[in-house]
Amino acid sequence: MRLDFSVSLSAGAPVVGVDGEVDLLTADDLYEFLATVIRQRGPRLSVDLRRVTFMDSRGATAMLRARRLARSLGGNLTLVGPSAPAALVLRAVLPDQDLAPPDPAAADVRRPQPHPLG
Numbered sequence: 834m835r836l837d838f839s840v841s842l843s844a845g846a847p848v849v850g851v852d853g854e855v856d857l858l859t860a861d862d863l864y865e866f867l868a869t870v871i872r873q874r875g876p877r878l879s880v881d882l883r884r885v886t887f888m889d890s891r892g893a894t895a896m897l898r899a900r901r902l903a904r905s906l907g908g909n910l911t912l913v914g915p916s917a918p919a920a921l922v923l924r925a926v927l928p929d930q931d932l933a934p935p936d937p938a939a940a941d942v943r944r945p946q947p948h949p950l951g
Contacts, residue, residue, distance in 0.1 A: 838851060838863075846877045848878070856892055859892070867910070881914065886918060890922060
């Protein structure tokens with residue numbers, strides 16, 4: 834399982850790109866990377882989750898911990914376009930966060946469909 838990170842700037846604030854699976858084996862790496870960005874570049878940042886292919890509760894907890902760190906330093910962590918797998922888990926951990934999927938097709942994956950017979 835591989836997890837890749839990138840950092841770019843948007844309006845002077847860091848945007849961290851996350852690519853891959855965020856789970857038991859990689860969640861601590863994600864948190865440590867985000868914490869380093871927060872400490873080195875300031876507590877206002879965005880995290881782009883469009884390329885996350887899987888996320889479990891450990892990944893969501895890492896995001897929550899990073900958001901708490903940013904807020905404790907006077908900033909905030911904003912999620913950008915979480916993929917359907919990430920949004921599904923994050924809704925349970927960060928219910929106050931706007932987690933609109935990046936495209937309408939992703940929303941259909943999570944919406945229960947009525948059974949044709951009933």
